[in-house]
Amino acid sequence: MTAPTPPTGPHRPDVLVVGGGIGGLSTAFALTRAGLRVRVLERAEEFGEVGAGIQLAPNCTRILDDYGLLDEARSLGVLPEAMVMRDALDARELTRLDLSDLERRYGYPYLVIHRSDLHALLLRACRAAGVELCTGRKVVGYENTGAGARIRLADGRTDEAALVVAADGLHSVARREFVGDDVVSSRYVAYRAAVPIERVRGNGVAEKDVVVYVGPRCHFVQYPLRGGEMLNQVAVFASPSADASPAGAAGAAGATGDARWGGPEELDAAFEATCDTVRRGIPLMWRDRWWQMLDRDPVDTWVHGRVALLGDAAHPPLQYMAQGAIMAIEDGWVLAHHLTRTAPDRDAALAAYQAVRVEHCRRVQTTARAWGELWHLEGGERLRRNAVMRARDTYDYGFTDWVYGPTALTPDQEPAMFTPIPLGA
Ligand SMILES: Cc1cc2nc3c(=O)[nH]c(=O)nc-3n(C[C@H](O)[C@H](O)[C@H](O)COP(=O)(O)OP(=O)(O)OC[C@H]3O[C@@H](n4cnc5c(N)ncnc54)[C@H](O)[C@@H]3O)c2cc1C
Numbered sequence: 001m002t003a004p005t006p007p008t009g010p011h012r013p014d015v016l017v018v019g020g021g022i023g024g025l026s027t028a029f030a031l032t033r034a035g036l037r038v039r040v041l042e043r044a045e046e047f048g049e050v051g052a053g054i055q056l057a058p059n060c061t062r063i064l065d066d067y068g069l070l071d072e073a074r075s076l077g078v079l080p081e082a083m084v085m086r087d088a089l090d091a092r093e094l095t096r097l098d099l100s101d102l103e104r105r106y107g108y109p110y111l112v113i114h115r116s117d118l119h120a121l122l123l124r125a126c127r128a129a130g131v132e133l134c135t136g137r138k139v140v141g142y143e144n145t146g147a148g149a150r151i152r153l154a155d156g157r158t159d160e161a162a163l164v165v166a167a168d169g170l171h172s173v174a175r176r177e178f179v180g181d182d183v184v185s186s187r188y189v190a191y192r193a194a195v196p197i198e199r200v201r202g203n204g205v206a207e208k209d210v211v212v213y214v215g216p217r218c219h220f221v222q223y224p225l226r227g228g229e230m231l232n233q234v235a236v237f238a239s240p241s242a243d244a245s246p247a248g249a250a251g252a253a254g255a256t257g258d259a260r261w262g263g264p265e266e267l268d269a270a271f272e273a274t275c276d277t278v279r280r281g282i283p284l285m286w287r288d289r290w291w292q293m294l295d296r297d298p299v300d301t302w303v304h305g306r307v308a309l310l311g312d313a314a315h316p317p318l319q320y321m322a323q324g325a326i327m328a329i330e331d332g333w334v335l336a337h338h339l340t341r342t343a344p345d346r347d348a349a350l351a352a353y354q355a356v357r358v359e360h361c362r363r364v365q366t367t368a369r370a371w372g373e374l375w376h377l378e379g380g381e382r383l384r385r386n387a388v389m390r391a392r393d394t395y396d397y398g399f400t401d402w403v404y405g406p407t408a409l410t411p412d413q414e415p416a417m418f419t420p421i422p423l424g425a
Contacts, residue, residue: 052234216273
């Protein structure tokens with residue numbers, strides 16, 4: 001690598017955060033709050049997020065509250081009354097969470113919010129805290145130095161700090177350099193839409209709930225956004241053409257609409273047999289972009305010298321548990337805690353971060369895969385799943401305690417997981 005170029009700001013940062021998504025920004029905020037000088041390097045010319053919704057469970061709103069950001073998030077989002085799961089074919093209710101009771105149990109609300117509102121909130125918080133925010137900085141290489149780590153930008157410049165956090169998402173350059181694994185294609189694809197509520201009134205939409213319709217090789221999600229003015233929709237299905245395209249090719253194309261499988265011509269057919277409310281939602285989906293459902297196998301090592309993987313770069317999940325961005329936010333909170341606790345020993349902090357987060361995220365990643373399979377069952381298995389779900393007591397939190405409770409800071413705080421119920425039960 002070439003010699004470091006002078007830093008952008010007046011001071012050399014303690015930490016470089018690569019990637020200004022939800023993971024990178026929330027981590028930059030947490031580390032700045034912990035007294036570190038942080039510079040964020042984002043490859044895009046502007047900071048931003050896709051204009052769709054995101055669900056934030058209590059294990060995230062608890063952290064937003066600790067950051068002093070929950071009231072603002074609450075004012076921008078919606079606190080739904082219930083999360084309801086229905087069968088996508090006959091629309092019958094399978095199970096539900098009472099989200100007021102859930103808030104009582106965990107002490108923090110279940111919030112749904114427009115992604116760009118959450119991202120903008122984090123950006124404002126970073127600015128106010130004094131994070132140095134740089135756009136147009138595409139990182140293409142990493143190198144450990146004696147006292148820290150150095151990154152190389154696409155334009156040949158370099159930058160360095162005592163610690164580099166790689167929060168550069170699913171197709172992370174750092175992940176490629178240090179781990180070298182491939183993304184795993186689930187052969188499912190997601191379409192999104194956020195539409196004014198007037199456009200869907202009369203479609204049988206529940207305006208105050210998060211509703212998930214689970215069906216054979218497909219599912220459909222609806223929830224309100226922006227004080228109920230908008231409705232967020234996600235339509236996910238198994239792409240019939242995915243088998244013909246290698247996973248690597250799809251991964252290289254990225255989570256956009258320009259890849260070879262999952263195009264809009266497959267969308268309508270995938271939902272043809274579903275109930276009225278779902279079918280009436282499908283024509284409203286954005287058809288110019290779609291997101292292939294890719295994840296990676298869990299890995300045990302996220303810390304490589306002074307470079308730490310974080311967020312989707314470390315543990316990209318399938319989205320079925322709605323915990324991907326939350327895990328990224330938790331990562332930053334845990335890392336900031338340990339950097340404060342062990343200061344000035346950064347290696348000890350990184351080891352403590354890895355010791356607790358790897359196992360938690362492995363559990364979420366593997367459960368998300370299993371959860372997706374359960375949602376998409378067909379035939380007799382679908383009926384058996386429905387029976388098991390209908391038998392669940394609404395106020396049984398055995399399936400959520402391990403994930404919605406307080407974020408563990410040490411391995412001994414990580415709660416036990418749920419006991420799976422066999423479908424034949
Ligand atoms: C359909 C769908 C629904 C979802 N729903 C939920 C949900 O309800 N709740 C939830 O918690 N999660 C959800 N997720 C998952 C969540 O969106 C992701 O896990 C989360 O956004 C990951 O954040 P991140 O900051 O780690 O990565 P990203 O959001 O991918 O951000 C990475 C950032 O790094 C930048 N970058 C990339 N490469 C470079 C580089 N070389 N140099 C510099 N910058 C770079 C990118 O431009 C980007 O800004 C969902 C995902 C999908 C697909």
